[in-house]
Amino acid sequence: MKLSIEKSKQFVPAETLERLAACSAPANELLESGKGAGNDFLGWVHLPSSITGEFLAEVQATADLLREKCEVVVVAGIGGSYLGARAVNEALASSFDAILPKRKDPIVVYAGNNIGEDYLADLFEILKKKTFGIINISKSGTTTETALAFRLLKTLLEEKVGKEEARKLIVAVTDARKGALRTLATQEGYKTFVIPDNVGGRFSVLTPVGLIAIAAAGHDIKKLVQGAADMEKALGTDVPYAKNLAAQYAVMRNALYQFGKKTEILVNFNPRLHYFAEWWKQLYGESEGKDRKGIFPASVDFTTDLHSMGQWIQDGERSIFETVISVKKPIRKVEIPSDNENLDGLNFLAGKRVDEVNKMAELGTQLAHVDGGVPNLKIEIDKLDEYNLGQLIYFFERACGISGYMLGVNPFNQPGVEAYKKNMFALLNKPGYEAESKAMKKRLLGK
Numbered sequence: 001m002k003l004s005i006e007k008s009k010q011f012v013p014a015e016t017l018e019r020l021a022a023c024s025a026p027a028n029e030l031l032e033s034g035k036g037a038g039n040d041f042l043g044w045v046h047l048p049s050s051i052t053g054e055f056l057a058e059v060q061a062t063a064d065l066l067r068e069k070c071e072v073v074v075v076a077g078i079g080g081s082y083l084g085a086r087a088v089n090e091a092l093a094s095s096f097d098a099i100l101p102k103r104k105d106p107i108v109v110y111a112g113n114n115i116g117e118d119y120l121a122d123l124f125e126i127l128k129k130k131t132f133g134i135i136n137i138s139k140s141g142t143t144t145e146t147a148l149a150f151r152l153l154k155t156l157l158e159e160k161v162g163k164e165e166a167r168k169l170i171v172a173v174t175d176a177r178k179g180a181l182r183t184l185a186t187q188e189g190y191k192t193f194v195i196p197d198n199v200g201g202r203f204s205v206l207t208p209v210g211l212i213a214i215a216a217a218g219h220d221i222k223k224l225v226q227g228a229a230d231m232e233k234a235l236g237t238d239v240p241y242a243k244n245l246a247a248q249y250a251v252m253r254n255a256l257y258q259f260g261k262k263t264e265i266l267v268n269f270n271p272r273l274h275y276f277a278e279w280w281k282q283l284y285g286e287s288e289g290k291d292r293k294g295i296f297p298a299s300v301d302f303t304t305d306l307h308s309m310g311q312w313i314q315d316g317e318r319s320i321f322e323t324v325i326s327v328k329k330p331i332r333k334v335e336i337p338s339d340n341e342n343l344d345g346l347n348f349l350a351g352k353r354v355d356e357v358n359k360m361a362e363l364g365t366q367l368a369h370v371d372g373g374v375p376n377l378k379i380e381i382d383k384l385d386e387y388n389l390g391q392l393i394y395f396f397e398r399a400c401g402i403s404g405y406m407l408g409v410n411p412f413n414q415p416g417v418e419a420y421k422k423n424m425f426a427l428l429n430k431p432g433y434e435a436e437s438k439a440m441k442k443r444l445l446g447k
């Protein structure tokens with residue numbers, strides 16, 4: 001993996017970069033020493049290097065069981081209990097995975113990440129005609145979106161195959177001891193995996209939260225973990241700033257933020273990375289957006305969004321910077337044919353691969369946006385495979401921890417996500433929320 005920050009340097013004074021670079025080492029050190037805010041959630045820091053082959057084999061065996069028995073695997077989870085698995089699965093799969101004619105792998109679909117009635121009805125209509133299993137993921141076990149979807153999915157599965165068989169097709173990933181899902185799983189005898197106490201949702205993709213669903217989709221979790229473990233070594237406190245890519249990224253984004261660049265846009269030129277950006281948005285948004293501070297993490301898929309958001313980025317308010325994930329080599333090959341009539345005027349591209357055109361779009365966009373006053377950071381990976389994704393995941397996690405500490409926030413809590421839940425429970429008259437319900441009714445009546 002390579003990080004290039006050259007095309008951002010002109011937007012911040014060199015002294016700022018030097019000052020912040022000096023702060024990055026103590027911030028990185030806090031992740032090791034555990035003396036910083038949120039230090040009870042640092043289990044992800046050495047997670048990749050501590051995953052054993054035995055543990056991966058257990059995850060794989062569970063995934064294989066679902067793979068043998070199911071045409072569809074439904075992953076029920078939301079936020080940190082969902083985005084990592086989807087990010088990796090979509091980055092590694094055919095963009096047309098769901099309609100591949102001959103499949104050896106089950107189709108992995110997602111539920112419990114919204115409360116759309118049509119979404120659930122559409123899903124159940126398909127599931128009625130397929131063999132399916134469920135991976136239910138919830139650390140708290142009480143998240144409404146996930147619990148609701150699971151209740152419906154479980155009912156459907158039990159109706160279809162009977163209670164006994166359904167039990168074998170359900171995997172629960174949850175807290176070791178507490179929560180409604182733990183109780184339910186113990187009572188029903190589901191195969192369970194533990195979400196470590198000291199790993200928060202958005203840092204949990206390399207725990208069973210992400211690994212089972214990724215293995216169920218047919219991807220190599222050993223290589224994913226290996227990539228992350230190698231990156232863990234490359235970003236440690238013993239690695240100096242000049243070589244520490246996570247520190248460099250954290251420094252540059254904090255410098256840009258201090259000079260008015262309040263929004264970071266994660267850019268890809270490969271549609272398979274759409275959900276990777278969704279994962280990244282949660283990681284940075286939930287970690288840094290607090291105490292009335294934090295870069296707003298946004299994302300675009302290029303060149304698609306150059307035809308919509310391109311105008312704003314080129315020419316709108318100069319409060320943004322871009323971080324491009326550039327994939328050096330495509331997995332597949334498509335060559336542009338020559339055409340005798342050349343009515344579309346595209347013969348100048350004949351013989352080239354589609355990716356050559358994409359790369360020129362990428363370079364042209366970078367130059368145009370930098371000319372237009374948009375600082376540009378580029379992260380280059382060799383190809384979209386498990387190893388490189390593992391590297392990218394750990395890189396962004398480590399940089400996020402460093403960056404959050406440099407910003408002066410606790411990067412590992414998320415107090416802000418409770419507000420909507422409290423209102424929703426009050427509106428739904430959830431037991432225990434009587435006082436809030438009463439206050440809510442008064443408020444809505446304008447009293």
Ligand code: PA5
Nearest residue numbers: 079080081138139140143201202
């Ligand atoms: O990062 C987080 O903590 C959140 O996004 C949670 O992962 C999300 O709310 C789901 O929570 P749970 O796993 O308890 O169902």
